[in-house]
Amino acid sequence: MAADTHIAAVLTEVGRPLELVHRPTPRPGANEVLIAVKAVAFNPLDYVQRDRGFNVARFPAVVGSDIAGIIIARGSALPDDAAPPVGARVCAKAPTFATKAAPDYGGLQEIALVPAANVMLLPDDMPFESGASLPMAVVTTWSGWYTIGMPRETKFMPEDKMGMLVWGGASSIGSAAVQISAALGFVVYAVASEKHSEYVKQLGAHKVFDYKCDGAADAIVKAAKDDGVWLNTGFDAVGATADCLQVLREFVDANGVPTRLAEAVPMFGNAPQADGVIVKFIVSPLDDAERAEFTRFVFAWLATAIDEGRFVPSPPVRIMEGGLASADKAMDILRAGVSGTKLVIEV
Incomplete structure (x- = not known):
């Protein structure tokens, strides 16, 4: 069972540092899964949302799109084959952009909601940190x-x-x-x-x-x-x-x-x-049903490509110490420019 509350790195206004707060833990909707986040990877969109408020509808907000972790709850409408089971190790694309940084759906927190279509089962030998680098890029x-x-x-x-x-x-x-x-x-x-x-x-x-x-x-x-x-x-x-x-x-x-x-x-x-x-x-399909179908296709392609050795996590990850408290530092480093590395935090 998920806890009643969890810690999140919250954006309270444009251009401000993130604040660590306790947020109420949501329940998954009919076609969603709830993920206990173990790793978050950073992308330019993260600091653009923080610094410019790009595609942020209201505050408080939670940004972060690339996550990996463990499924802890599933929506009531999901058939068995629609998403990995509770307890599965997965990577996922948190729908921060699609939801305009709605706080339940951002990746920079201990527990996040994700549409089931945005989830892919991780190979047993792939660390969470490497898995977190996959979704947004692909x-x-x-x-x-x-x-x-x-x-x-x-x-x-x-x-x-x-x-x-x-x-x-x-x-x-x-x-x-x-x-x-x-x-x-x-x-x-x-x-x-x-x-x-x-x-x-x-x-x-x-x-x-x-x-x-x-x-x-x-x-x-x-x-x-x-x-x-x-x-x-x-x-x-x-x-x-x-x-x-x-x-x-x-x-x-x-x-x-x-x-x-x-x-x-x-x-x-x-x-x-x-x-x-x-x-x-670059944009994804705007229609919810088309976007879900598109994302399912992408993750099916990726799973096959990984299994066949045609795709590997890239570039090598660099783990930032400090967990969620180091999210601002990671975004600042990324904004200044990194080369040949993917910045990741462990949660």
């Missing part, structure tokens, strides 16, 4: 494909020579985009720090370019054309929109068919644009 990547209209059944053969640009290939979301793109048969041209080049290649990138080098965009264009690869799709994990556009605009075909860029970082103000390139900020 769902965001597939949401990128959804946003720019790429079909789920997309699959290319080597002779098709269809290219994918991934800028920020050593980041959590970027490394997921590299792995998923490679699994779908794209020839992946990734951009990352030189020190992470070999790691990103191990994840499936065909070639990796150092983002610190002047002329990286031109080098990517040349490499793809030399390889005979049509590089007409991109995924920007780090907000390098202008650089991605410099590459993709070179692959608009003679008939004016546009290239497409999925942008993972919220675009504020006058975002860069380029003729012939469609840029869209």
